[in-house]
Amino acid sequence: MMSLASFQLVSADRFTIEQLVSLYNQTRVDYLIPMPMNARRLQEYITAYDVSLKDSLVAVHEDGEVLGLGMLGIRPGRAWITRLGVLPTTRRKGIGEALMIGLLENAYRLGIGFIMLEVIKNNLPAYRLFHKLGFQEVQELLVLRRSPINQVTDPVVANAERLESDAALTLLRRRRNLYPWTNQNETFFNIEGVSGLRVTLADDSEGWLVYQRQQFTLTRFAFLTERGHPKAIGHAFLSHLHHQYPRLDTLVENIPLQDAHLPAFFEMGYIEAFRRIEMWLGTPSGQTDATTRQLTWVQET
Ligand SMILES: CC(C)(COP(=O)(O)OP(=O)(O)OC[C@H]1O[C@@H](n2cnc3c(N)ncnc32)[C@H](O)[C@@H]1OP(=O)(O)O)[C@@H](O)C(=O)NCCC(=O)NCCS
Known part of the structure; x- marks a missing residue:
């Protein structure tokens, strides 16, 4: 049986992306939700989410075999x-x-x-590990999918303005909450392929959506209701959006369960693929509103 002394932690930047992706896929062969990656997707992931390979780690057995990995994303604060x-063969040995x-x-x-x-709901080994180290549950997050089978023939009567990348990225700075990592401004x-859509309704309510358009998929959503009801x-x-892109699939990750826009997603044919639990260790720099319990994020620059 392997002892704690028989492996060491090595900086992930000593490995190629191909080696890292191969190890990652081997650690996930029995995963709750199959999510195999390839080198191109892992590289995109690293770039999108500010993963620092220098600060990420690979566990290596003394005989040179790689046993596990973990990555660290870094953003201000x-x-x-x-x-x-x-x-799977070397679990429960402290790695x-x-x-x-x-x-x-x-x-x-x-x-x-x-x-x-974030941890997928019902992934008990990982949840217990994070809890043991002091991580606290913050909220549940939904991963949603929508098939283009749900055609939109009559979009809601509204003034809908398409926004190019620069205008869309500028809008993001109007968001004040601390979002799950994948949906934070830095990601966008x-x-x-980031674009946006600003809508104004007859009653003067207003809001916007910023999204990424990939070849076959709409993904990575950020949105805000500036005035009016989030569901509307x-x-x-x-x-x-779906009237504009009638043929594309949609995959939206990490929408908080208590997000007031969610009923609109379900009405538009989105279905829950799975849930994650967001966990935090330590306290963010910011102020939490006592009534809404929403955190206003103070960006450190
Ligand atoms: C989660 C995972 C990384 C844990 O790695 P591991 O090397 O087996 O964990 P360790 O041996 O270091 O265990 C540390 C703690 O984790 C928890 N834990 C790990 N496996 C567990 C299990 N099967 N059941 C319950 N708790 C478990 C325990 O709290 C344990 O502490 P303890 O030994 O004092 O009880 C591993 O199970 C794994 O790779 N799972 C598949 C991928 C995955 O789920 N990744 C996390 C995604 S968020």
């Missing part, structure tokens, strides 16, 4: 743990916990004391 996995502690130490070394992560600044605004921007 916050860090994110992701892609954690240990080979996952050692990787986690190593990643936390890397964040602390950079002066970051606030760490975020890091990726290609959500219905308006979704109906115009």
Whole structure:
């Protein structure tokens, strides 16, 4: 049986993307939701989510075999743990916990004391590990899918304005809450193919959606209701979006369960694919509104 002393943690930048993706896929062969990656997708992931390979870790056995990995995303005032996995054959020997502690130490070394992560609901081993290390549950997040079978023939009557990338990215800065890592502004600044849609209804309510258009899929949504009811605004921007792209699938990740726009998504044919639980360790720099419990994020620049 392998002892704690028989492996060491090595910086992930000593490995090629191909080696990292192969290890990652091996750690996920028995995963709840199959999500195999390839090198191109892992590289995009690293870029989009500000993953620092220098601060990410690979567990290596003394005989040279790679056993597990964990990645660290870094943004001002916050860090994110992701892609954690240990080979099924070497689990429950302390490798996952050692990787986690190593990643936390890397964040602390950079002066970051606030760490975020998400775990798929019912992934008990990972949830217990994070809880053991002090992570607290913050909220449930939904991953939603929509098939283009749901055609929109009559979009909601509204003034709908298409926004090019620059205008869309500018709108993002109007959001004040601290969103799950994948949906934070930096993600949109890091990726290609971002556009937006601003809608104004007859009663003067107004809001917008910023999204990424990939070849076959609409994905990565950020949205805000500036005035009026989020359900009405959500219905308006979704109906115009899907009217505009009648052939594309949609995949939207990490929408908080309590988001007031959600009923509009379900009305527009979105279905829940699965749920994640967002967990935090430490406290973000910001102010929490006592009534809404929403955090106003104070961006450190
Ligand atoms: C989650 C995972 C990384 C844990 O790695 P591991 O090396 O087996 O974990 P460790 O041996 O370091 O265990 C540390 C703690 O995790 C928890 N834990 C790990 N496996 C567990 C299990 N099967 N059941 C319950 N708790 C478990 C326990 O709290 C454990 O502490 P303990 O030994 O004092 O009880 C591993 O199960 C894995 O790779 N799973 C598949 C990928 C995955 O789920 N990644 C996380 C995505 S968010």
